[in-house]
Amino acid sequence: MKKQKKELLVIGAGNIGRGVIGGLFYESGYHLYLYDIMAERMEQLKKQGTYLIERVGAEEKRRVLVKGFDVLDCSDEKDLVLHMEQVDLIACCVYEGAFESIAQNLAQAIKVRSRENAGNFNILLCVNALGAPDFFEKRLGELLKGDEEALAYLKEKTGICQVMVGMAAMPSSKELMEEDPFAVTTKLDGHIGIDAEAFKGEFPEAEQVGKSVKAKAQIYRKVYTGNMKHCMTAFLGKAKGCTYIADTYDDPWIDDFISGAFYEAEEAVSREYGFTEEERKEWVDFIMNAPKNRNLKDEIRRVAAGPKGKLSRGNRFTGPALLCMKHHILPYYLAKGIAYGFLYRDEEEPESIEITDYVKEHGIREAIMKYCGLLPDEWELLDLIGAQYQEALKQR
Ligand SMILES: NC(=O)c1ccc[n+]([C@@H]2O[C@H](COP(=O)([O-])OP(=O)(O)OC[C@H]3O[C@@H](n4cnc5c(N)ncnc54)[C@H](O)[C@@H]3O)[C@@H](O)[C@H]2O)c1
Numbered sequence: 001m002k003k004q005k006k007e008l009l010v011i012g013a014g015n016i017g018r019g020v021i022g023g024l025f026y027e028s029g030y031h032l033y034l035y036d037i038m039a040e041r042m043e044q045l046k047k048q049g050t051y052l053i054e055r056v057g058a059e060e061k062r063r064v065l066v067k068g069f070d071v072l073d074c075s076d077e078k079d080l081v082l083h084m085e086q087v088d089l090i091a092c093c094v095y096e097g098a099f100e101s102i103a104q105n106l107a108q109a110i111k112v113r114s115r116e117n118a119g120n121f122n123i124l125l126c127v128n129a130l131g132a133p134d135f136f137e138k139r140l141g142e143l144l145k146g147d148e149e150a151l152a153y154l155k156e157k158t159g160i161c162q163v164m165v166g167m168a169a170m171p172s173s174k175e176l177m178e179e180d181p182f183a184v185t186t187k188l189d190g191h192i193g194i195d196a197e198a199f200k201g202e203f204p205e206a207e208q209v210g211k212s213v214k215a216k217a218q219i220y221r222k223v224y225t226g227n228m229k230h231c232m233t234a235f236l237g238k239a240k241g242c243t244y245i246a247d248t249y250d251d252p253w254i255d256d257f258i259s260g261a262f263y264e265a266e267e268a269v270s271r272e273y274g275f276t277e278e279e280r281k282e283w284v285d286f287i288m289n290a291p292k293n294r295n296l297k298d299e300i301r302r303v304a305a306g307p308k309g310k311l312s313r314g315n316r317f318t319g320p321a322l323l324c325m326k327h328h329i330l331p332y333y334l335a336k337g338i339a340y341g342f343l344y345r346d347e348e349e350p351e352s353i354e355i356t357d358y359v360k361e362h363g364i365r366e367a368i369m370k371y372c373g374l375l376p377d378e379w380e381l382l383d384l385i386g387a388q389y390q391e392a393l394k395q396r
């Protein structure tokens with residue numbers, strides 16, 4: 001079998017694209033091709049020719065200087081499609097808003113790849129969005145409709161893989177950004193899990209990158225328990241006047257509530273997706289017993305960004321709360337997390353202004369229905385969140 005070339009096309013050269021995925025594959029000897037919609041900034045990166053990654057652990061820090069990469073012509077999408085035709089491994093490190101344009105470009109590339117009888121093609125979806133592989137499978141099927149050769153290539157040679165990115169990344173400190181405007185800070189520990197069942201062909205070898213099974217269930221678990229807990233920490237931390245996630249670490253009030261929400265969600269997710277006791281233990285350990293990384297300056301503002309999406313029906317609070325209701329678990333603490341989401345206001349986050357203004361104008365019940373997508377006959381959850389909101393108002 002032909003050996004897979006060690007090269008990776010990164011789409012979305014932000015925190016995760018440059019810092020985590022780009023960084024880990026670079027350190028394992030991969031050549032990086034970087035594409036981002038911010039064309040001017042990418043031109044600057046090309047001129048600069050290197051960027052710094054600061055990898056921060058609870059005990060130690062280290063720096064990686066990434067060099068020798070190629071920046072694509074990001075002024076339009078031609079060069080991107082050309083690289084999609086030639087590079088066999090692609091990492092999409094973007095938010096959901098970018099999915100449609102990426103799918104369109106992938107469809108064009110798959111047509112060419114199928115005609116050229118190209119080898120396996122793997123698309124790594126490095127996102128917290130739920131249902132990303134389903135979106136790409138369906139959308140690519142639609143875009144390639146009528147082209148039998150391309151559809152066969154999609155089915156047989158294209159791996160559309162959910163990736164669990166278990167490693168946070170964020171903009172670097174002001175001081176480091178003055179040294180290098182493309183510097184990015186990531187956790188030192190953590191790991192990346194690629195859906196091994198969806199992956200086609202020879203699996204990539206990179207440090208801290210491994211195979212993940214039951215990936216579609218795992219991403220729900222990650223978002224409904226891990227990311228939920230992270231975001232609830234941000235909501236509660238903001239209520240306590242904190243700036244960084246690490247500022248909340250010694251607060252027993254926050255700790256009690258986020259732990260309560262985590263265990264409710266974890267129980268509901270396990271019943272829904274049938275994780276084994278061993279799998280559960282491993283996950284609980286990974287999230288709850290992770291060393292507190294006080295060196296990492298992860299802003300509450302980043303973690304709570306886009307609160308409309310985060311509070312929405314299928315997402316990290318209402319999603320597990322509804323699963324709890326389904327499995328006869330009282331989502332007491334999850335409802336508290338949602339309540340604090342309705343109190344979260346950051347003058348630099350337009351969505352938080354919209355939500356809190358809406359509550360002021362229409363009342364909390366209307367707001368819960370609008371932003372959490374709950375229906376009047378889901379009154380138990382509506383009432384519980386409403387009651388937690390009133391309680392939270394008293395605490396302020
Ligand atoms: N930062 C984290 O700790 C973390 C961890 C796990 C997963 N994630 C997920 O990774 C994804 C990226 O997060 P991030 O923190 O790197 O965000 P980011 O904002 O730092 O990076 C996203 C990049 O995508 C670019 N982009 C937007 N639309 C694009 C398009 N159509 N084509 C190409 N590039 C486009 C943006 O310009 C930006 O540079 C998200 O789905 C997030 O949920 C983030």
Ligand SMILES: O=P(O)(O)OC[C@@H](O)[C@@H](O)[C@H](O)[C@H](O)CO
Pocket residue numbers: 128129165166167168169226227230231302303304305306
């Ligand atoms: O990137 P988001 O907005 O989906 O979520 C914010 C954080 O919870 C997230 O980026 C985590 O840092 C990451 O998922 C690490 O597990």
